[in-house]
Amino acid sequence: MGRLDNYEEVKDRLPRFWQSTKGGRIVTEIINHSENWERVVYKASLFEGDTLIATGHAMDWKDKDRNANRTNWVEVCETSAIGRAIANSRYQDPNVPRASREEMEVAYEREANLKTSESPQATSLQKPAWVVQLETRFGQGEGKVTEYCIGKDLIKKGQTWRDLSSDNRNKLIKGVEAVCKAVGI
Secondary structure (H helix, E strand, O other), X not given: OOOOOOOEOHHHHHHHHHHHOOOEEEEEEEEEEOOOOOEEEEEEXXXXXXXXXXXXXXXXXXXXXXXXXXXXXXXXXXXXXXXXXHHOOOOOOOOOOOOEHHHHHHHHHHHHHHHHHOOOOOHHHHOOXXXXXXXXXXXXXHHHHHHHHHHOOOOOOOOOHHHOXXXXXXHHHHOHHHHHHHHOO
């Protein structure tokens, strides 16, 4: 028996809700998202008729793991919020843990990633996230990006793209694909 066998999937919670309530409704809404929609927060509300009986929240983001979050993080988030709402209601099976199987899969994967990232080779964690993101995108073309920034008077000779002011850094992050295309990387 695996360590996830005791956890219930959201797909197994839903029929219990629908079969056990008359006039049941589930209302979901996005209550927050990042500007580029790569992070989203959902709220799910369970109703019996017009009576609110439970709510649940979930946050998800693109590429959180190697599963559906690569392409369908918004839908996964909505499902997670519904699972949380059912777990917060009287329709939660008292014989299974409150967390869903999906939540525990993510938790175990994050735990494994933390152990990996705590290794001495994980020096990139010391850098700001925007630097790591851009270094990954630029690869061997970092020098070209620095030259581009000097040519646009965004930095002075002797500086690198890492020395950009916060305003120019934000412009670079938002226009990274255009910059890479302009410098041929």
